[in-house]
Amino acid sequence: MCDRGGEHNSIAILRRSGSKKIGCPFQLVGLYNEVSESWKLQVINDNHNHEPAQNLEGHPYVRRFTQEEEDLVENLTERHMDPRNILSIIKKHNPANVSIPRDVYNLQQKLKNKNKFGDTPMQVLENVLHSQRYVYYTREDPETNVVEDIFFCHPKSYCWWRAFPHVLMMDATYKTNQYRLPFIQIVGMTSTHQTFSIAHAFVSKEREENYVWVLEMAKSMLNKCMEPRVIITDRDLAVMNACRKVFPEVAKYLCRWHIDENIAKHCKASFLDADWKKFKGRWANLCNSPTTELYDYNYNRLGSGVSDAHLVKQLQRYICNSMDQ
Numbered sequence: 311m312c313d314r315g316g317e318h319n320s321i322a323i324l325r326r327s328g329s330k331k332i333g334c335p336f337q338l339v340g341l342y343n344e345v346s347e348s349w350k351l352q353v354i355n356d357n358h359n360h361e362p363a364q365n366l367e368g369h370p371y372v373r374r375f376t377q378e379e380e381d382l383v384e385n386l387t388e389r390h391m392d393p394r395n396i397l398s399i400i401k402k403h404n405p406a407n408v409s410i411p412r413d414v415y416n417l418q419q420k421l422k423n424k425n426k427f428g429d430t431p432m433q434v435l436e437n438v439l440h441s442q443r444y445v446y447y448t449r450e451d452p453e454t455n456v457v458e459d460i461f462f463c464h465p466k467s468y469c470w471w472r473a474f475p476h477v478l479m480m481d482a483t484y485k486t487n488q489y490r491l492p493f494i495q496i497v498g499m500t501s502t503h504q505t506f507s508i509a510h511a512f513v514s515k516e517r518e519e520n521y522v523w524v525l526e527m528a529k530s531m532l533n534k535c536m537e538p539r540v541i542i543t544d545r546d547l548a549v550m551n552a553c554r555k556v557f558p559e560v561a562k563y564l565c566r567w568h569i570d571e572n573i574a575k576h577c578k579a580s581f582l583d584a585d586w587k588k589f590k591g592r593w594a595n596l597c598n599s600p601t602t603e604l605y606d607y608n609y610n611r612l613g614s615g616v617s618d619a620h621l622v623k624q625l626q627r628y629i630c631n632s633m634d635q
Contacts, residue, residue, distance in 0.1 A: 312336040313369060314360060334359050373409045375417060383417050393418065431489070432457060447527050459520055461527040463509035471508045471531060474500050478508070478528070478538040479565070480549060484516065492516050494524055521552035529556055544568040566597060
């Protein structure tokens with residue numbers, strides 16, 4: 311049968327899946343005769359309903375890896391090599407190989423599934439965290455003993471966090487992973503203004519108590535005399551309240567990038583293109599004001615040229631939100 315024969319019946323729920331199958335009628339049957347040890351081919355239908363392929367890359371059968379190449383992919387994957395670089399190495403060893411990057415990704419996923427066979431995702435994660443010597447904490451439901459939240463920190467991040475505890479940036483992404491759980495990332499900054507990941511966490515709910523627990527775990531990795539001087543978040547009220555509870559004496563600010571995105575989302579449509587560019591320049595001057603006097607000057611100048619009174623009030627509201635409340 312042609313590899314484009316048959317009909318595609320998708321059972322995918324979370325994503326759309328495509329197919330090359332277009333119902334090609336070509337069919338060829340091979341019969342093996344054990345007595346004469348020979349093959350007999352019988353043509354059922356010799357017609358195709360599509361043009362012939364111009365190259366072999368479109369045929370998965372031809373793109374298959376040899377056992378030696380599969381072992382090489384597994385070895386290089388364990389060394390955290392990028393799939394495209396893995397494919398380049400394979401093609402250097404075997405110039406006739408016609409595999410594509412997607413084949414490397416698929417093989418890596420197959421190897422991962424093989425390694426975690428019989429384990430739940432939670433067991434797989436804990437095994438990885440334990441084997442890689444992560445610092446990690448879990449919180450369970452007292453009634454069911456089911457893990458609800460998990461916090462983990464890489465060994466190197468642990469050392470950097472204790473060396474540079476002055477700045478803490480926290481952001482949460484909602485339901486962007488396959489388990490539909492809020493994922494929290496905590497980032498720090500070195501003395502040379504380079505950012506680094508402090509820790510990550512999966513939480514079961516987007517509530518203040520969950521964020522309080524995450525921040526308490528981050529705080530527990532520091533000595534009592536250590537504490538951030540500045541905390542930066544978006545305007546998630548649950549996150550902001552949690553920061554106030556765990557670090558009441560620390561200065562707290564909203565992330566400038568999130569403020570810029572909100573201004574663009576809610577206000578850009580009210581500007582002409584030329585006026586928007588002027589406003590963005592004035593906004594940048596305001597944010598970069600080195601003194602109080604220049605800040606007041608740039609603040610008063612920001613609304614000039616904006617005739618819509620409602621828009622001016624919106625701009626003032628977003629600017630006030632950027633201040634420490």
